[in-house]
Amino acid sequence: MSEKAKPIMPETYIKRILNARVYDVARETPLDIAPLMSRRLSNQVWFKREDLQPVFSFKCRGAYNKMVNLTPEARAKGVVAASAGNHAQGVALAAQRLGVNAKIVMPVTTPTIKVDAVRNLGATVILHGDAFDSAAQLAEQLVDEEGLTFLHPFDDPDVIAGQGTVAMEVARQASAPLDVVFICCGGGGLLAGMSAYLRYVWPKTKIIGVEPEDAACAKAALEKGRRVRLKHVGLFADGCAVAQVGKETFRIIRESVDDIITVSTDEICAAVKDIFEDTRSIAEPAGALSVAGMKKYVEEHQITNQSLLAVVSGANTNFDRLRYISERTEIGERREAIISVKIPEKPGAFRTFCAALGKRNITEFNYRYESAAVAQVFVGLTVTPATDDFGQLCLKLRDLNYEAVDLTDNETAKLHVRYMVGGRGDPALGEELAFRVEFPERPGALLTFLTALGDDFNISMFHYRNHGAAFGRIFVGFVVPPGKRGALRKVLEEVGYRYWEETANDAYQMYLGSLESAP
Structure with a gap:
């Protein structure tokens, strides 16, 4: 995609983000300087700490904004969602706060820590399929059979607007427009919401999406000029294990994002360590995607003395997975x-x-x-x-x-x-x-x-x-x-x-x- 500023999004999307109701469950997360990473990369590096949300992920924003905008009749019937974990926790928390019955279909490959967290919030968990798409099919079946409202994890205007509030906070917290912003991408909800807002308020800022090499559905769509469905999806970064980017998210991404890059599993593992060294917190693989992408982008483009932002999007990982992450970190570095x-x-x-x-x-x-x-x-x-x-x-x-x-x-x-x-x-x-x-x-x-x-x-x-x-x-x-x-x-x-x-x-x-x- 061109590095020139893209046309701004329709004004209605900016209004959706400004009016999004997220703070009944979400908190405004800090924009932290990363001193060690800044010195290593010879740039000023900032982390947007969405791993500090009550459910340790940004997903509670979009889930609550969608659910709070449902009609009273729809809330009374209950909701159903499909998720690899973080959206599930966001839906479960929103349902708990609003008194709505929720069923969550999760892939059987979902880390136990995420499954347990959803159950602890009071939602009914159904484990089905190996990836998000299989879980989504069963969730849609429950819509037809039980009259539940389906809460899409990313391809919904209210969800996108909720995730876009991350960018609204960044624009308010930063003292000046940043040079480059790196945002992880699975189905595209966070990337679409943030890029829509940032392209409007910071038209000269470069917006870079980051995907795993083995789950790069948005990059594939941009290259083909249309949405495509991946035949195989890697599960290491389970929060981004999506075979096809959303229809609405893709429409926004192709207009607002400058580029999408991919990173390897080893590069993700190295980024988990980088985040830990600057924050003493442990990001999940999907949560470290943007940092991995930032490092790769800086090296490939020889960028220095610029202001860079990476969204640390989540911290829901199984403790046992740390063994593998540690094993691969040094090679990734x-x-x-x-x-x-x-x-x-x-x-x-x-x-x-x-x-x-x-x-x-x-x-x-x-x-x-x-x-x-x-x-x-x-x-x-x-x-x-x-x-x-x-x-x-x-x-x-x-x-x-x-x-x-x-x-x-x-x-x-x-x-x-x-x-x-x-x-x-x-x-x-x-x-x-x-x-x-x-x-x-x-x-x-x-x-x-x-x-x-x-x-x-x-x-x-x-x-x-x-x-x-x-x-x-x-x-x-x-x-x-x-x-x-x-x-x-x-x-x-x-x-x-x-x-x-x-x-x-x-x-x-x-x-x-x-x-x-x-x-």
Whole structure:
């Protein structure tokens, strides 16, 4: 789309936003400066904190504005909604305040925290389908069967106007028009409402929508010039897991938005961390979309010394999901690289390879003996973003005759293979002893461990992953020559790290030990 200012929206939409009734349930959220992000991006960065709403999402605005405008007869019959979670909570809260019976159809993939929140607000929850569109079909069926009023999560003028009040607050809170505003987009309700208002009051401000790469229905519609339905929708950013942008929202977006960009799952995970570091709050994946988009836009367009706004739109995420987010954050920030390296299969080869890596922090090390010729090692390591640090490392490894393959963007490697590096021990090598080792997590500790072992014991298995804890943990196998058990224990004692022998451990024997010794 053109970067020139777009024609303003019809005056009726601006009036709808100005007259929207949202503050019976919503609060005016702060517009906070993000000092850490501002320094990193060399711009003045602001966060609009919609994660601080009573239901931890902006959705209560549109839901209440729609419900409060229903006729008394419609309220008496009750309402039904379909939602991946945040709209459901907004509808449930509005129904509770207005004394309206509400049924909410939610995809079975909805995080438990959102389902429980809706039930706690008094609404009836029906779990159906894998994504929003399946849930919406059942909700529409209930309209026909029970005479309920359907509350659309985004494609409704009253809902759009309610969401547009976020922009009304921004325009009032900012001391001057901002240069660029980044807004997340699922079905388009927030993007449409905010862009309609901002295009009217700040005609020179660039408005950028942000979608997940695997759920970019609005971007696809803009490229085709018409609404399209995606065949597959990613569910990581479940608040934006929509297959088709709304009809009314698309009409507004194509007139008011300058561009829509997409971001990857890893970039979203990195943005969750960025928001936490500036606010000490944890955004849900959809809630961090606009921050991820802002970072990507700044890098691609080399923007500096401008005022930027990102809407932190929600904080409803399952605690268990944080494990995955943390795992992918460093890769999303380009602070971690993953490589597969071939090294000689001989004592001391691990230590020599670690020395070649220099002072870089090793985040992961997976290996299992496969052949007498070479060892294939899965390695994660910290790199410096925005530099050619990783490229220089690859050149260095090549000069040292290491064959390395970059797996940083390999989804199979990141999702599966890293956890599957293993196999049975080879009894022809000799006796294998397995140990679990714990050491203070600091740069160089792994190299210290390998150096202390010397060349007397051939490592046949090695697993290490940095999980951000105070202590790092290694699971290692040694091929021990006859009569050398005592010498190995002496070396482990001299290293000074806590260790436990696990040779008799059932899990090791069943999955990693030689077939001869397996129970």
